[in-house]
Amino acid sequence: MKEKHAIGIDVGGTNTKFGIVNKKGVILVQDRIKTNEHENVEEFIDDLAEKLNPMIEQYGGPEAFVGIGMGAPNANYYQGTIEYAANLKWKGIIPMAELLEQKFKIPAKLTNDANAAAVGEMQYGAAKGMKNFITITLGTGVGSGIIIDGKIVLGHNGFAGELGHVIVRNGGREHKGTGLKGSLEAYASATGVRDTAIELLQETQHSPSLLENYPINELTSETVFKCAEQGDSLANEVFEFTGQILGEALATFVHFSAPEAIVLFGGLTKAGDLIMKPTRQAMEDNLLQVFKNKVKILYSDLQEADAAILGASALVW
């Protein structure tokens, strides 16, 4: 019998990446589409099918696949649904697994996008061989996947591991998608970095900054990073502040599940020590004695898209 393959799909706030994966965890072919160009989910699936169907045919047609695994924000593993995802345009409850099965005639399973990445890290990445760790994605939003005793934590309703939405500054900055005030994602995401920069620039007594050369609409976390690298003090302050908040949150997570490591990935990690130094410091400052200097902070050594595609595909084996 011919070797079967799996399809892994990673739905992010900006891009949806997908690929065909063999049992050894090699991505044989991959591509991407924009997630939020599609006002409704049917158009999204049509667009996905246009690119994915030729790949499926290339590798033997639907019957040559064991399944489709998808990682998506607010995915419910038990129900196969995406529910009230703050960073997606599709509102309410989306029966995604059902829609995928109808379109592709292949069984489909869903899990949280960050959970999928955590599984990818455990099987092929920085957390290989670890039984207790947490992955945190610092991208457009903040996602997380929690592994305890070698298993993804799903919780009673399947939505465990929404660490981007814990409150870190009570009554603080409002998150547009969720309405929550002072949540981690409002600060420690690409959007949060931008918002912090804008806030600091709006202070009447701020220090002169290269960031003032950019129109406010063109400020991004990348711009802040570039200016910080050039020694701009306000831009550095943005990363100090972001790292402080992220580190405090990591300490909270350590007190919860006592992980061996926290694996970070996503765009913000590209800021390197600019964000990691204050993050590590704030984490250590807020830990009980029994945890101090014991928890590793690692960067994912998988390509971000690869971790998520591999992890999603691992759902169906």
Place this chain on the structure above:
Amino acid sequence: MKEKHAIGIDVGGTNTKFGIVNKKGVILVQDRIKTNEHENVEEFIDDLAEKLNPMIEQYGGPEAFVGIGMGAPNANYYQGTIEYAANLKWKGIIPMAELLEQKFKIPAKLTNDANAAAVGEMQYGAAKGMKNFITITLGTGVGSGIIIDGKIVLGHNGFAGELGHVIVRNGGREHKGTGLKGSLEAYASATGVRDTAIELLQETQHSPSLLENYPINELTSETVFKCAEQGDSLANEVFEFTGQILGEALATFVHFSAPEAIVLFGGLTKAGDLIMKPTRQAMEDNLLQVFKNKVKILYSDLQEADAAILGASALVW
């Protein structure tokens, strides 16, 4: 062969409670000693033996027991040690399981006191039949036990579930035992309630309060409760504030492990709706849509001492 029994010991910041438990979970006999009257752990164990040895003899001597299970703050299940416990006088690393085995000639196992209570709740109490829940003790300190998929979460080093030490007000009130600033235990414990009352009374423009009739040294969480019951607005404000902080923290825990319920016990729960109304409100206000109105807050229906003794004893079966 005669039925064997277990010994359950619950070490709290104030009292140590212990009992002999049969396999059905009936506490056949129990007693208590003061925990912190003993400057060193050997005196503590001598005192414990004085009361426990006659019970052991009454039920057939050491060979009639399968083991001693102890729940204690900062207990390390893997090592059988108590390490750097903030609320105990014994500092450093205490090889408690070894000391117990030497004294009683019965095998001993340790776990976190709150973990032991969680196991008690799962087997005999409010969480009977649940696979995903969190217990929070609101006593002298704030303890917690986390159950995921029917198992206690121990984590990589055995110290998972230290939820009393998560930061809820960054840079906030200093916790004397840990040195952490703004941790949950600094607010949502009996000590925290007292400290909040004192802080409010020290504000220059506070409302007139029955609490002013007490010398500051006689203020306790019970006094605050009595005054609040009589409609004292400052005392009520203390519980509003405490509940607000506790509720925000519960929301964080829900985002982590998506429990079916949170089971509360300990002295502060006696304040009933005075603390629970603001707690529930603050929790719901800070939850993602997918969790709103879905997580139960329950009171333990076991006697507090019973849950901990039963849970500790369950370690050795």
